[in-house]
Amino acid sequence: MSTSPPTVDPIIVLPGRWRWPRVPWQAVLWLATAATTFASGVVGWQPVVLGLDADVVSALPVHWARGLAYMLAVLAVLGAHEAGHFVAARIHGIPATLPFFLPVPVMLTGTLGAVIGMEGSRANRRQLFDIALAGPLAGLVLAVPALVMGMVGGAPNDDPLFAMPPLARWLMALVRPDLLASGGIEPNPLYMAGWVGLLVTGLNMIPISQLDGGHVVYALFGPRANWLARSLLIAAIAGIVLLGRYNWIIMVVLVTLIGADHPPIRDEGTRLDRFRTALGLASLLIPLVTFMPEPLRLD
Numbered sequence: 001m002s003t004s005p006p007t008v009d010p011i012i013v014l015p016g017r018w019r020w021p022r023v024p025w026q027a028v029l030w031l032a033t034a035a036t037t038f039a040s041g042v043v044g045w046q047p048v049v050l051g052l053d054a055d056v057v058s059a060l061p062v063h064w065a066r067g068l069a070y071m072l073a074v075l076a077v078l079g080a081h082e083a084g085h086f087v088a089a090r091i092h093g094i095p096a097t098l099p100f101f102l103p104v105p106v107m108l109t110g111t112l113g114a115v116i117g118m119e120g121s122r123a124n125r126r127q128l129f130d131i132a133l134a135g136p137l138a139g140l141v142l143a144v145p146a147l148v149m150g151m152v153g154g155a156p157n158d159d160p161l162f163a164m165p166p167l168a169r170w171l172m173a174l175v176r177p178d179l180l181a182s183g184g185i186e187p188n189p190l191y192m193a194g195w196v197g198l199l200v201t202g203l204n205m206i207p208i209s210q211l212d213g214g215h216v217v218y219a220l221f222g223p224r225a226n227w228l229a230r231s232l233l234i235a236a237i238a239g240i241v242l243l244g245r246y247n248w249i250i251m252v253v254l255v256t257l258i259g260a261d262h263p264p265i266r267d268e269g270t271r272l273d274r275f276r277t278a279l280g281l282a283s284l285l286i287p288l289v290t291f292m293p294e295p296l297r298l299d
Contacts, residue, residue, distance in 0.1 A: 026098045033101040033111050034071055040110030041070030045161070045187045048107050056107070066189055071110075073193030075101075077142045078114050081200065084138030085116050085131055092127040095119040108296065109192070113200045124267040125219040129276055132215030133283055136201045143197025144171070150191025151176045160184025161296060165198055167289040202291030205283065208232045209255045210262065213287060218262040219272060220280045226261040233260045245293065 039056050042063045048056070060067075082099035089096035097117035104112050120128065144167075151172055156179050164172070164184065172179055179185050207213040208229040217225040236252055239245060272280065 029101045032103040036103040037074050037110035038067040038071040040107040041067035043107045049105050069189035073189050074196050077193050077197040080142045081135045081139030082114050082116055084134035088131040088134035094123050109196050120265055123265050124270040126270055128215050129219035132212045136205055136212050139197050139201055143194045146190045147194025148175055150188050154185040154188050154191055157184045157186040163292050163295055165290050165292045198290040202287045205286040209258050209260050214262055216280050229260040
């Protein structure tokens with residue numbers, strides 16, 4: 001059975017007023033994520049656990065530069081995504097937290113992404129749309145070039161561990177058609193940073209709950225978007241049971257606990273202009289080309 005890292009990066013809408021935590025958790029979690037992503041690059045993105053496997057220590061003198069390059073690249077991609085949300089929120093005057101990066105000790109990617117808190121009850125539909133979509137677009141601005149540069153300098157791999165979404169395959173056909181026949185590419189820092197960026201973007205643009213896509217469809221359709229979110233959640237549960245994709249159980253449980261429905265916002269009657277409506281409808285294609293139902297091949 002294959003497994004996959006449930007990478008997340010939602011904008012969590014906080015009810016009422018929030019206060020900055022006294023403990024600088026953002027800094028602590030950023031440093032922890034820097035450590036786990038560095039170790040992930042050092043061991044070559046293998047399914048080992050930090051602190052429980054000697055490979056991390058033994059590979060450090062040889063592959064520290066690879067770990068450092070991946071750490072900087074993936075934090076830049078995730079940071080751009082979060083900066084898009086944060087800057088858009090500040091422009092619209094909506095209180096938002098700095099991002100909370102999520103480290104993970106399993107050295108596949110070294111991170112589960114990041115989350116940002118926002119007082120969404122003070123946003124109207126236009127503001128919510130701008131804040132939600134700014135993150136994925138900003139992240140893709142760095143993720144796609146990183147992926148392409150990683151492909152240009154990458155070596156073929158007959159048995160790749162990391163699957164490729166449609167967008168990655170299209171890009172590979174353009175820049176490295178010779179690799180398509182081999183089935184994949186050997187992981188390298190830039191390629192893996194771009195890969196994580198696509199996975200984060202695709203997963204979070206699914207139109208459900210408080211994921212970025214959930215905010216976008218709510219901005220487009222208002223409360224009617226909740227019916228779409230509920231339908232997707234039911235379809236996801238059915239898919240897990242019928243197709244045996246049990247690696248996504250944790251993600252479905254998290255969405256269920258948060259709630260499939262989008263929380264109320266200020267001024268529900270605000271409509272999007274034609275440009276935002278067209279952009280929002282086009283953005284619904286993003287998860288179709290960047291999301292990977294089976295990110296890892298651990299058969």
